[in-house]
Amino acid sequence: MGELLMNTLITGHHLELTPAIRAYVESKLERITRHFDKIVEIEVILAVDTLPQKEMRQRAEVNLRLKGDTLHAEESAQDLYAAIDGMIEKLDRQVLKVKGKIKDHRHESGKRLEELPADEETADGS
Secondary structure, three states: OHHHHHOEEEEEEOOOOOHHHHHHHHHHHHHHHHHOOOEEEEEEEEEEEEOOOOOEEEEEEEEEEEOOEEEEEEEEEOOHHHHHHHHHHHHHHHHHHHHHHHHHHHHHHHHHHHHHHHHHHHHHHO
16 A cells, blocks of 8 residues: 555545545555556546536546556546545446456467467468
């Protein structure tokens, strides 16, 4: 968790960022960082938006900087914790998608290398 704190910036706009809220966000982000080790920086913004209907909305957004890419997720809800949960769910899906692409790419490269000798044998046999 010490490593998570070094690259993580959590800010609050129009709301008090309590230790409980900060700890909740950090615990949720740990789930993401366990999946993925290519994270350079995480920036989380928690805000209260005033809509025209005078209804207060809790908003959570995150920018996750990877080597060569940035993922963004945002969620609004009546409750701040629900907004954080929704944001983490969206981010988790994006991270798994990126991680899957990296694995597919590596697998594909290895597969092509294995096919090369077989193609050469066919060419020699002709």
